[in-house]
Amino acid sequence: MLSTQEVTNRWQIVYRRFLERSFNILIPLGAILAAFLISSTLIIARGANPLTAYAALFAGAFGSTNALANTITRMVPIIMTGLAVTYGYRSGFFNIGAEGQLFMGAMATTWMGITLVGWPAWLLIPASLLAGALAGSLWALIPGYLKARRGFNEVLTTLLLNYITIQLFEFLIRVDHVVGPGATFLSWIGLKDPSQPFPKSAYIAEAARMPSLTSVITWLGGTTEDPALQRFTLAAVIAVLAAVVMYILLFKTTTGYRARAVGVNPRAAQYMGINVMRTTITTALISGALAGMAGSLEIMGFQHRVIQNFLVGAGYDGIPVALIGQLNPLGVLLSALFFGALRAGANRMQIVSGAPVSIIYVIQSLAILFAIAGTVIDLRPRRLKQAEIEEAKRVEAELAAESPSAPAADMLGEEVRHV
Amino acid sequence: MFEQLVEIFTSVAFYAAVIRLTAPLLLAAMGGLVAERAGIITFGMEGMMLMGAIGGAVGSYYTGSVLGGLAFAMLAGMFLALLYGVMCVSVGANQVVSAVALNLGALGLSSTIFALVFSNRAVGVVTEVVSVPSMQPVKIPLLGDIPILGDILFNQLPLVYLALISVPIVWFVLYRTTIGLKIRSVGEHPHAADTVGISVVRVRYLSVLFTGLMAGLAGALLSIGMLNTFQENMSAGRGFIAYTAIIFGKWEPLGIFLGTLLFGLADAIQLRIQALNLPIPYQFWVAFPYLVTLLALVLFVGKATWPAASGQPFKREGK
Numbered sequence: 001m002l003s004t005q006e007v008t009n010r011w012q013i014v015y016r017r018f019l020e021r022s023f024n025i026l027i028p029l030g031a032i033l034a035a036f037l038i039s040s041t042l043i044i045a046r047g048a049n050p051l052t053a054y055a056a057l058f059a060g061a062f063g064s065t066n067a068l069a070n071t072i073t074r075m076v077p078i079i080m081t082g083l084a085v086t087y088g089y090r091s092g093f094f095n096i097g098a099e100g101q102l103f104m105g106a107m108a109t110t111w112m113g114i115t116l117v118g119w120p121a122w123l124l125i126p127a128s129l130l131a132g133a134l135a136g137s138l139w140a141l142i143p144g145y146l147k148a149r150r151g152f153n154e155v156l157t158t159l160l161l162n163y164i165t166i167q168l169f170e171f172l173i174r175v176d177h178v179v180g181p182g183a184t185f186l187s188w189i190g191l192k193d194p195s196q197p198f199p200k201s202a203y204i205a206e207a208a209r210m211p212s213l214t215s216v217i218t219w220l221g222g223t224t225e226d227p228a229l230q231r232f233t234l235a236a237v238i239a240v241l242a243a244v245v246m247y248i249l250l251f252k253t254t255t256g257y258r259a260r261a262v263g264v265n266p267r268a269a270q271y272m273g274i275n276v277m278r279t280t281i282t283t284a285l286i287s288g289a290l291a292g293m294a295g296s297l298e299i300m301g302f303q304h305r306v307i308q309n310f311l312v313g314a315g316y317d318g319i320p321v322a323l324i325g326q327l328n329p330l331g332v333l334l335s336a337l338f339f340g341a342l343r344a345g346a347n348r349m350q351i352v353s354g355a356p357v358s359i360i361y362v363i364q365s366l367a368i369l370f371a372i373a374g375t376v377i378d379l380r381p382r383r384l385k386q387a388e389i390e391e392a393k394r395v396e397a398e399l400a401a402e403s404p405s406a407p408a409a410d411m412l413g414e415e416v417r418h419v
Numbered sequence: 420m421f422e423q424l425v426e427i428f429t430s431v432a433f434y435a436a437v438i439r440l441t442a443p444l445l446l447a448a449m450g451g452l453v454a455e456r457a458g459i460i461t462f463g464m465e466g467m468m469l470m471g472a473i474g475g476a477v478g479s480y481y482t483g484s485v486l487g488g489l490a491f492a493m494l495a496g497m498f499l500a501l502l503y504g505v506m507c508v509s510v511g512a513n514q515v516v517s518a519v520a521l522n523l524g525a526l527g528l529s530s531t532i533f534a535l536v537f538s539n540r541a542v543g544v545v546t547e548v549v550s551v552p553s554m555q556p557v558k559i560p561l562l563g564d565i566p567i568l569g570d571i572l573f574n575q576l577p578l579v580y581l582a583l584i585s586v587p588i589v590w591f592v593l594y595r596t597t598i599g600l601k602i603r604s605v606g607e608h609p610h611a612a613d614t615v616g617i618s619v620v621r622v623r624y625l626s627v628l629f630t631g632l633m634a635g636l637a638g639a640l641l642s643i644g645m646l647n648t649f650q651e652n653m654s655a656g657r658g659f660i661a662y663t664a665i666i667f668g669k670w671e672p673l674g675i676f677l678g679t680l681l682f683g684l685a686d687a688i689q690l691r692i693q694a695l696n697l698p699i700p701y702q703f704w705v706a707f708p709y710l711v712t713l714l715a716l717v718l719f720v721g722k723a724t725w726p727a728a729s730g731q732p733f734k735r736e737g738k
Binding site: 045046094150159168170320358359362363373376 | 462502506510511512513515516517519520521523524525526527528530531534535538651656659662663666700702703705706709710712713716717
């Protein structure tokens with residue numbers, strides 16, 4: 001039996017955790033609200049009514065199945081790139097290159113879908129997804145290797161690689177895709193549909209496309225008239241699953257623990273016996289795979305082919321999505337919803353109220369600034385801060401008596417059992 | 420084909436283009452260098468350039484003069500720099516992250532301002548290309564008459580001259596003046612600087628504002644220098660390239676100058692060679708400047724040594 005004192009203590013801990021958790025959500029929410037408030041001055045300057053504008057924005061994002069389909073379509077790639085940035089950032093690898101890795105993933109997936117046309121869906125879908133992940137991974141290996149082995153700043157290398165990747169893409173969608181007789185290496189890797197003059201690929205095989213709600217309804221013997229349902233696809237489910245998997249990987253496995261240890265303090269991690277070089281390379285591979293899959297899911301789930309400018313900026317958007325999501329994979333889902341909804345509703349806002357689409361960038365930017373400022377300044381009530389300090393002192397005192405590896409783990413705010 | 424290449428590389432216009440394409444990068448990078456040496460990461464120059472570009476266009480439009488445009492450009496760049504300073508210095512937030520956010524904000528703000536000022540009220544979008552007063556090349560007396568060299572260096576836009584002379588000026592200030600010593604000490608060892616009575620906060624704020632001023636001018640060079648209008652996202656990554664050049668040049672003015680010159684050269688080459696119809700796809704040439712920079716970085720520059728306190732917010736002990 002627990003004494004009353006112990007019961008009270010346990011409840012206090014639960015209560016504190018609850019407060020702590022709600023603050024993790026309250027800060028971004030407050031930041032978003034403040035961003036909307038400040039941005040409304042720009043809308044007023046335009047001579048429009050902010051309330052009308054925001055109502056239109058909301059309706060454009062959630063008002064109908066079609067609007068909802070738009071929001072989900074926008075969400076899927078930024079969930080994946082948001083996860084890519086989150087995982088990299090947690091491990092000290094700031095992946096600005098998600099944009100390029102996404103393009104590599106989209107190209108690899110498209111190539112599978114237009115080349116292996118005879119394959120059955122149960123094989124082609126996972127294979128295409130895997131190809132995208134692999135392409136993104138390999139592309140991230142370049143900056144990962146350069147950082148781990150030679151100490152090059154990854155922000156720089158990934159950024160330069162993005163520009164190069166986009167041009168590679170621009171080139172390949174202009175090379176006729178010919179396999180079999182008469183094919184050269186170039187035509188083999190080319191992506192353009194030879195039967196038409198424009199820089200775009202053929203549609204990928206039916207068997208390579210993600211099943212949609214419409215096909216599920218048909219399979220169950222029902223019928224549906226709503227074309228928007230075709231855009232509710234398995235891609236969205238996979239993106240959500242990916243977030244859950246990444247949460248477990250990051251917070252519940254040794255791999256994730258090592259990654260975070262390197263992210264917090266590489267030198268301390270080294271002393272703890274973690275191979276920092278290998279961890280950095282693994283991180284780059286995982287981050288790249290996620291970004292590559294962003295491209296795959298876009299192609300397999302929604303567009304079914306690559307075309308010039310098919311998805312610009314989703315890689316860069318991963319950065320703010322990750323940050324507003326408090327660098328937590330589950331938070332990324334929520335912040336992707338916010339970003340996806342903004343993008344989906346922006347056009348309707350412009351048409352209805354005259355407030356220009358570009359205002360949503362201002363809203364996003366302010367939201368990030370407030371969110372990071374809110375986190376750094378530590379707006380938590382004094383009670384929580386005090387509790388944290390006391391907790392830290394207690395742990396420190398306990399660990400002082402224990403094994404020599406303990407202080408290092410303590411510094412990382414982790415339990416020792418993970419090591 | 421060989422003759423065509425010779426023709427390109429022997430033409431005066433080609434080298435004048437190299438200088439012209441180098442100038443915006445150089446202006447921004449020299450401004451960025453000052454903040455970098457004070458310990459502030461200048462990943463936000465992209466946004467400052469964009470603000471400078473719209474500021475230049477709007478200022479030039481309203482005042483009807485290029486000088487007015489330049490004043491607006493500097494103010495717009497410094498406005499973003501001030502926000503960046505608040506985040507980095509006062510709040511102590513992660514600098515690269517703040518920069519990413521402000522770059523995004525500048526993209527939105529510049530496009531919104533462009534739409535507000537120049538758009539057709541009825542349609543809500545910019546329906547016609549608005550041209551505003553823009554800078555004209557100024558030939559420098561005597562120097563401009565030197566054969567070849569005069570046409571390459573001394574018959575350029577005024578801001579191009581400013582970019583070129585900013586290299587020795589920034590070098591002199593950083594290494595030969597007390598201000599420079601303060602800046603460097605704040606970037607290398609803020610606590611020591613604080614102990615001897617240097618205000619870390621003030622030095623960092625002023626350095627970032629200087630970056631904003633220079634990046635703003637670099638943006639104006641794009642909007643009212645090379646063109647006479649604003650285009651959405653017209654900085655197109657040049658702020659990032661300028662940042663790359665700082666690391667490429669290992670935080671030394673001369674190295675940075677060479678870095679921006681390399682990019683300007685690669686950029687000028689790709690512009691000319693694209694027109695030649697070589698059996699190499701033109702996308703390769705568009706990627707060429709980035710490829711050259713990446714390869715040069717990996718092959719020749721090696722590991723970078725950052726200013727010791729780079730990216731770290733300063734907090735007095737015992738606070």
